[in-house]
Amino acid sequence: MSYPLENIFKEVAFVAYHFHWDRETILNLSHQERHRWVKEISGINDKINTGR
Numbered sequence: 001m002s003y004p005l006e007n008i009f010k011e012v013a014f015v016a017y018h019f020h021w022d023r024e025t026i027l028n029l030s031h032q033e034r035h036r037w038v039k040e041i042s043g044i045n046d047k048i049n050t051g052r
Helices: 005-019 023-027 031-050
Strands: none
Touching: 005 023, 005 031
């Protein structure tokens, strides 16, 4: 079973938008590491948006 291509596009776009990393750099990350960056960025956004 492979990871859905649509999710990869979303993760790459999310990380690229927030960190300004290029597509190749992001795609060279393992799925686990890329997903971890998505979670970290989401946590940062949550803190900014809630003031915590």
